[in-house]
Amino acid sequence: VGIDAGSNELTLSQPVTVADGTTIELYRFRQAYRPFNYDIQVRETDDLDVDATLTSGGPISIAAAGALNVNASVNSQQDVSLFSGTTLTGNAWLSSVEGGLSLEADSVDLRGRLQVLAAPVDDSLTDISVLATNGSIQLDGGATAVNQILLEQRGTGSVIANNPIVTENLTVYATGLVAATTDVRFADIETEGDVTITEANDVE
Numbered sequence: 535v536g537i538d539a540g541s542n543e544l545t546l547s548q549p550v551t552v553a554d555g556t557t558i559e560l561y562r563f564r565q566a567y568r569p570f571n572y573d574i575q576v577r578e579t580d581d582l583d584v585d586a587t588l589t590s591g592g593p594i595s596i597a598a599a600g601a602l603n604v605n606a607s608v609n610s611q612q613d614v615s616l617f618s619g620t621t622l623t624g625n626a627w628l629s630s631v632e633g634g635l636s637l638e639a640d641s642v643d644l645r646g647r648l649q650v651l652a653a654p655v656d657d658s659l660t661d662i663s664v665l666a667t668n669g670s671i672q673l674d675g676g677a678t679a680v681n682q683i684l685l686e687q688r689g690t691g692s693v694i695a696n697n698p699i700v701t702e703n704l705t706v707y708a709t710g711l712v713a714a715t716t717d718v719r720f721a722d723i724e725t726e727g728d729v730t731i732t733e734a735n736d737v738e
Contacts, residue, residue: 571590571592573593574594574595575595576596577597578596578598578599578600578602580600581603582601582603584603584608587606589607589610591611594612595615597616598618598619600618601621602618602624602639604616604622604624604628604644605624605625607629608627610629611630611632612632613630613634614630614633614636615636616628616636616638617637619639619640620639620640620641621639621669622644623642623643625644625645625646627646627675628649629651630650630651630661631650631651631652632652635648635650637665640666640669641669641671642666644672644673645674647697648673649677650678650680653679655680655681657702658681659680660683661680661682661701662683662701664685664686665686665688666687666689667688668689669689670687670692670694671692673694673695673697674695674697676697676699677695677701678699678700678701679702680701681701681703682705683699685705686707686708687706692711692727694713695713698715698716698717699715699717700717700718702718702719703719703722704718704721705723706722708725708726709727710725711725711730712731713729713731715732716731716734718733721733
């Protein structure tokens with residue numbers, strides 16, 4: 535994984551401290567055609583750019599007190615969690631095979647696809663959760679999940695998905711405009727603004 539940061543700690547089997555302006559490159563190991571089950575945690579006290587592919591069989595958690603920009607894919611067999619104290623942006627595809635994706639920032643603007651590929655089929659599970667605490671959610675790459683996708687937007691902003699959101703259940707809580715292309719079975723949308731949904735099939 536390549537990470538450019540002011541200061542952070544990357545935990546694989548042991549901590550590695552990154553000095554200001556330093557880039558770390560680590561080999562990605564695989565075993566029996568699957569990534570090793572590393573529990574990867576990155577904690578950054580300032581802005582953070584992730585610009586090389588990160589893959590693990592274990593959970594991946596990345597948090598930045600400042601802006602978090604993810605321009606390379608993040609892939610896990612288990613959970614992926616991304617947090618920013620300001621903005622979460624990037625072109626990356628974010629993928630979990632059997633876990634979930636949890637994304638939180640003041641505003642979220644992602645151009646890569648979000649996907650949970652093979653989570654257990656369970657109506658009570660939220661596979662993908664995106665929370666904008668004080669701004670907009672923009673998902674230009676769309677999203678795919680097995681069970682439920684939750685999009686929650688607070689403050690002044692909107693929820694826009696220009697490419698299809700594909701899932702069994704879509705739940706949206708917003709204060710502003712909601713505009714999305716969808717392929718879902720059930721949709722629950724609560725907003726104070728206008729709603730524009732382009733649905734590929736029937737929806738309840």
